Amino acid sequence: MGTITQNSKLKTQNLDDDPSVVAPTEAADLLSVKHNWDCPQPLPLECGTTLYGVQVAYETWGTLNAAGDNAIYICHALTGDAHAAGRYQPSDKKGGWWNPLIGPGRAFDTDRYFVVCANILGGCQGTTGPASLDPATGKPYGSRFPTVTVRDMVRLAYCLLRALGVTRLACVTGGSLGGMQTLEWLVSYPDFVATAIPIAASLAFSPQGIAFSLIGRQAIMLDPNWQGGDYYDAPARPDAGLAMARMVGMLSYQSDASMQRKFGRDRVDESEAAYYDPAARFQVENYLHYQGDTLVQRFDANSYLLLSRAMDLHDIGYQRGGIATAVALIAPATRTLVVGISSDLLFPTRLQRETVAAFHAAGRYARYYELESPWGHDAFLIEYDRLTPVISSFLSEGQK
Amino acid sequence: MGTITQNSKLKTQNLDDDPSVVAPTEAADLLSVKHNWDCPQPLPLECGTTLYGVQVAYETWGTLNAAGDNAIYICHALTGDAHAAGRYQPSDKKGGWWNPLIGPGRAFDTDRYFVVCANILGGCQGTTGPASLDPATGKPYGSRFPTVTVRDMVRLAYCLLRALGVTRLACVTGGSLGGMQTLEWLVSYPDFVATAIPIAASLAFSPQGIAFSLIGRQAIMLDPNWQGGDYYDAPARPDAGLAMARMVGMLSYQSDASMQRKFGRDRVDESEAAYYDPAARFQVENYLHYQGDTLVQRFDANSYLLLSRAMDLHDIGYQRGGIATAVALIAPATRTLVVGISSDLLFPTRLQRETVAAFHAAGRYARYYELESPWGHDAFLIEYDRLTPVISSFLSEGQK
Numbered sequence: 001m002g003t004i005t006q007n008s009k010l011k012t013q014n015l016d017d018d019p020s021v022v023a024p025t026e027a028a029d030l031l032s033v034k035h036n037w038d039c040p041q042p043l044p045l046e047c048g049t050t051l052y053g054v055q056v057a058y059e060t061w062g063t064l065n066a067a068g069d070n071a072i073y074i075c076h077a078l079t080g081d082a083h084a085a086g087r088y089q090p091s092d093k094k095g096g097w098w099n100p101l102i103g104p105g106r107a108f109d110t111d112r113y114f115v116v117c118a119n120i121l122g123g124c125q126g127t128t129g130p131a132s133l134d135p136a137t138g139k140p141y142g143s144r145f146p147t148v149t150v151r152d153m154v155r156l157a158y159c160l161l162r163a164l165g166v167t168r169l170a171c172v173t174g175g176s177l178g179g180m181q182t183l184e185w186l187v188s189y190p191d192f193v194a195t196a197i198p199i200a201a202s203l204a205f206s207p208q209g210i211a212f213s214l215i216g217r218q219a220i221m222l223d224p225n226w227q228g229g230d231y232y233d234a235p236a237r238p239d240a241g242l243a244m245a246r247m248v249g250m251l252s253y254q255s256d257a258s259m260q261r262k263f264g265r266d267r268v269d270e271s272e273a274a275y276y277d278p279a280a281r282f283q284v285e286n287y288l289h290y291q292g293d294t295l296v297q298r299f300d301a302n303s304y305l306l307l308s309r310a311m312d313l314h315d316i317g318y319q320r321g322g323i324a325t326a327v328a329l330i331a332p333a334t335r336t337l338v339v340g341i342s343s344d345l346l347f348p349t350r351l352q353r354e355t356v357a358a359f360h361a362a363g364r365y366a367r368y369y370e371l372e373s374p375w376g377h378d379a380f381l382i383e384y385d386r387l388t389p390v391i392s393s394f395l396s397e398g399q400k
Numbered sequence: 401m402g403t404i405t406q407n408s409k410l411k412t413q414n415l416d417d418d419p420s421v422v423a424p425t426e427a428a429d430l431l432s433v434k435h436n437w438d439c440p441q442p443l444p445l446e447c448g449t450t451l452y453g454v455q456v457a458y459e460t461w462g463t464l465n466a467a468g469d470n471a472i473y474i475c476h477a478l479t480g481d482a483h484a485a486g487r488y489q490p491s492d493k494k495g496g497w498w499n500p501l502i503g504p505g506r507a508f509d510t511d512r513y514f515v516v517c518a519n520i521l522g523g524c525q526g527t528t529g530p531a532s533l534d535p536a537t538g539k540p541y542g543s544r545f546p547t548v549t550v551r552d553m554v555r556l557a558y559c560l561l562r563a564l565g566v567t568r569l570a571c572v573t574g575g576s577l578g579g580m581q582t583l584e585w586l587v588s589y590p591d592f593v594a595t596a597i598p599i600a601a602s603l604a605f606s607p608q609g610i611a612f613s614l615i616g617r618q619a620i621m622l623d624p625n626w627q628g629g630d631y632y633d634a635p636a637r638p639d640a641g642l643a644m645a646r647m648v649g650m651l652s653y654q655s656d657a658s659m660q661r662k663f664g665r666d667r668v669d670e671s672e673a674a675y676y677d678p679a680a681r682f683q684v685e686n687y688l689h690y691q692g693d694t695l696v697q698r699f700d701a702n703s704y705l706l707l708s709r710a711m712d713l714h715d716i717g718y719q720r721g722g723i724a725t726a727v728a729l730i731a732p733a734t735r736t737l738v739v740g741i742s743s744d745l746l747f748p749t750r751l752q753r754e755t756v757a758a759f760h761a762a763g764r765y766a767r768y769y770e771l772e773s774p775w776g777h778d779a780f781l782i783e784y785d786r787l788t789p790v791i792s793s794f795l796s797e798g799q800k
Binding site for chain 2: 046047048146147149204205206207208210211212214215218219222223224240241244247248251254255256259260262263264265272275276277278282283284285288305309312313315318319345348350
């Protein structure tokens with residue numbers, strides 16, 4: 001019973017204890033450098049439009065071997081970026097978003113592998129997206145940026161990797177939208193991928209996932225500052241709408257159990273007067289506001305709209321005769337480790353079980369690992385101690 | 401695997417097949433009459449404010465016995481109203497929101513019981529709420545309406561029932577916010593209640609539930625037409641915000657399984673061109689838009705804000721020394737049937753299990769029934785064939 005009273009919360013975390021904040025520098029941490037690549041050719045998109053002058057922001061760690069086949073490609077999630085690992089300077093407060101998994105001796109071992117992460121197409125962290133200048137007009141694309149899909153993201157990343165000299169990926173991996181890309185890699189470029197680790201993802205986005213996406217997008221479009229997407233020259237941006245979209249996202253990334261543990265019914269001001277004040281906040285409200293306000297400082301509302309729609313459109317079976325025939329396009333030699341999270345609200349484990357079943361039905365290699373965790377979808381950014389041995393042993397099996 | 405492909409959905413429902421729409425008239429359907437009651441005394445609220453001239457809209461079915469102790473009080477949910485059963489005219493397209501459970505020979509048998517349902521305090525369907533005229537100013541309360549709580553709702557309903565001649569409730573029941581009221585009844589007026597059936601509710605609202613509430617409220621307040629709550633004299637109302645709040649609610653009332661069954665990845669326009677059109681809709685999006693647009697026609701945004709906050713504040717242990725001591729205030733003779741729904745996202749069954757455990761720890765009578773259903777929180781408005789025998793037998797045991 002106690003779990004619904006204030007006193008019985010297992011742990012109260014303040015915002016500084018946010019489990020998604022990476023721990024301080026360790027000896028194995030890498031130094032990171034921002035790179036930019038200009039795609040030399042036009043990029044035809046799945047929707048029929050062609051983008052010109054596409055730029056890609058990326059980072060790499062480790063060294064590519066002579067054969068060009070020891071590369072690992074890291075696919076980031078909705079609001080992620082190319083800075084998956086390391087620090088730009090040793091004094092940086094935080095490392096990359098998957099720093100504990102990438103480095104010498106870590107799960108993705110940079111003593112052995114050449115690790116690459118690029119900001120995805122449509123993003124706002126250095127790769128061409130809605131806030132970029134349209135070469136045809138010299139102004140930001142805004143509402144004129146075309147619909148992009150997970151397949152488009154993968155195609156652009158493939159062009160980058162070829163330009164970097166990669167001949168074959170030892171592994172492709174990522175969580176959430178990154179996991180969608182991972183699965184799409186297997187179908188778009190089957191001979192280019194030796195192993196894949198899609199985490200907390202699915203072969204097609206679920207209607208419940210689409211519903212979460214829709215509500216986030218509605219929030220942005222409800223903000224009068226959105227202006228149909230052409231707000232880059234305006235005095236204000238749709239910050240309130242984007243913050244609210246982030247709140248919706250953060251809700252879907254957690255779980256009943258994780259919120260109970262972190263917040264319970266604690267209030268910011270525990271006085272009786274505040275209890276009846278409509279403007280007073282429970283700690284869970286304060287946390288969501290904080291997350292919303294923080295994202296606004298680093299993300300673009302149009303990219304959020306575009307990338308969340310790309311998640312909705314993700315269906316590896318679309319225009320391929322369905323999921324079964326699409327899975328049959330995966331190379332028989334490729335090994336895939338499908339990771340699900342027991343408490344995932346946004347990608348319930350039935351989706352990863354269905355993924356494995358589809359692989360097996362097509363005679364393709366897939367293994368399922370369920371990460372038992374109370375942290376919901378966010379667990380792939382938290383449970384490093386448990387992910388590390390699973391990933392390491394899966395990759396080292398391929399070496400035998 | 402098939403469950404994530406379009407073809408494999410178990411059933412595709414269009415909007416007219418919405419399972420929350422009650423079936424056509426049956427012989428047992430009742431005729432309903434709208435009643436209004438003027439509360440003769442001032443109503444002091446938990447927040448310290450006193451309301452004057454409070455009005456209550458209510459309906460009744462069946463006949464109160466001479467002892468005044470055969471009454472059943474039905475507590476409605478967030479956007480519900482007093483019209484729980486029957487039709488105002490036989491030609492009405494729909495019956496009350498719990499019509500299949502209330503009538504001669506039904507679970508709440510009007511041949512035996514006097515059934516009452518009233519619109520809750522703060523609502524917008526005839527009982528005093530933010531859209532009502534403040535007797536002090538002659539204008540709508542708007543932003544000046546005070547915070548109300550579940551305890552305030554129960555207190556006003558108690559006054560009504562006493563005015564109607566009820567001496568004791570044979571049963572009090574309701575789902576969601578109605579279930580919260582049901583549990584509060586047991587603590588506020590322990591000697592007034594013989595049995596209780598709280599459905600899909602909890603002794604205190606969870607932080608995840610508060611997060612859903614917050615996002616719905618943010619949507620309303622983000623709408624420029626909300627105007628801080630004083631929009632009653634303005635040319636436009638915060639319809640877009642209220643519609644979006646409803647979308648958030650509807651998402652939380654369903655489940656991964658129910659959305660998969662009802663919508664899958666079907667689109668309104670299945671053409672390839674529409675696939676890449678940002679304005680085109682998946683069926684699940686269309687459904688949420690429809691639900692949002694529909695609520696706007698019958699509900700007030702300020703009531704939504706107020707009542708969703710009342711859900712957040714629901715904690716039967718608040719100012720009572722905690723949940724355990726509050727539960728000990730329940731009458732030992734009272735029998736309670738706690739109903740949980742297996743797929744409930746908003747009120748996961750751990751909450752109902754904790755409720756039963758708290759009752760047992762205090763030596764109070766509670767029995768748990770878990771409704772196995774794919775329909776999520778909404779199941780209490782759908783699974784009548786399964787609820788009827790459970791409720792009937794629970795109530796008839798009390799007759800022996």
